[in-house]
Amino acid sequence: MHLVIVIPAYNEAQVIAGVIERLPVTIDRIGRITALVVDDGSEDETPMIAKQAGAQVVRHRVNLGVGAATTTGFAAARLLQADIIVTLDADGQHNPLEIPRLIDPIVHQKADIVIGSRLQNPAGMPIIKLAGNWIFNIATYLLSGIWTTDSQSGYRAYSAQAIELMELKTPGYEICSEMFVEIAKRKLRMIEYPIETIYTDYAKLKGQHPLNGVNILIKLILRGIGGPK
Amino acid sequence: MIAFITQFLSAFLAVLVVTKSYTDFRRGKESRSMFLFWTIAWIAILLVAFFPNKIDEISFRFGGRGTGVGKFLGMALVFVFFVVYRIYVKADRIERMFQRFVKEQALKDLDLKPKSKN
Secondary structure, three states: OEEEEEEEEOOOOOOHHHHHHOOOOOEOOEOEEEEEEEEEOOOOOHHHHHHHOOOEEEEEOOOOOHHHHHHHHHHHHHHOOOOEEEEOOOOOOEOHHHHHHHHHHHHOOOOOEEEEEOOOOOOOOOHHHHHHHHHHHHHHHHHHOOOOOOOOOOOEEEEHHHHHHOOOOOOOOOHHHHHHHHHHHOOOOEEEEEOOEOOOHHHHHOOOOOOHHHHHHHHHHHOOOOOOO | OHHHHHHHHHHHHHHHHHHHHHHHHHOOOOOHHHHHHHHHHHHHHHHHHHOHHHHHHHHHHOOOOOOOHHHHHHHHHHHHHHHHHHHHHHHHHHHHHHHHHHHHHHHOOOOOOOOOOO
């Protein structure tokens, strides 16, 4: 089986090499692992450093947003004939050693999508982020009808079939919630898996503002995503 | 006369916008919610254009000067909304084309015979 690890990155020169170097080199039942960085128009040395660290790099010439970077990663994974795809954040907040356990339900065909949930064990999460995540979770539930403990997690695993079926349109952070709408629409099997989150000072500075939940909800509605099924 | 021109123009533009929006929706170029938004917006504009006296009555009730306000609002709304619609359609289309172009360019970087991590 071929595993492609998609890492959308924007101005992550400080941390991207560390993320790539910590990726697992061998995983049981996985014959090939490709680290793929989708550089979303960074103005720093992110693409060069990622390449030197051993990742394949595809580059948006301008910044489009994390949603667009993720779907470019999915398109690239299809071209690379991936069997399993993992997405993880480039800011170092996800522990790459959890990849084998994250993909396990897909390897054993028990799920199409595995959501790495930071909120099943939220110890250490700043209270403002915790509150913000609840706003996002409620917005996601209203749009998709799926309740999840972590609608905004970027640490996810997908089967190749799930990637093929989902029609993702949004270019920004809205993609995290849009994916749940697609999961419901395509009747994909989803499970959550508790993950550890590493809150470095760097990672705390990144990410979304909790009030962005309202903005995301409006954008999704305007794009015709969600609503009554 | 002004009222007749406003009504004629608003009806003409409403038909133009709603049919264009419906065609784009059927072709998958526009979302259902945007189609509904434009349809409702233009129904509201038609109501203002065809019943300006009602707007005058409402304006008078809230302390404004009733005379002519409805007609003026009707004409202004027709033009403003038509311009907004045209700009929206063009901007949306350009944004999608631009995104597709950037993504296609990015995929050209892909090495289809890569070295594996393991």
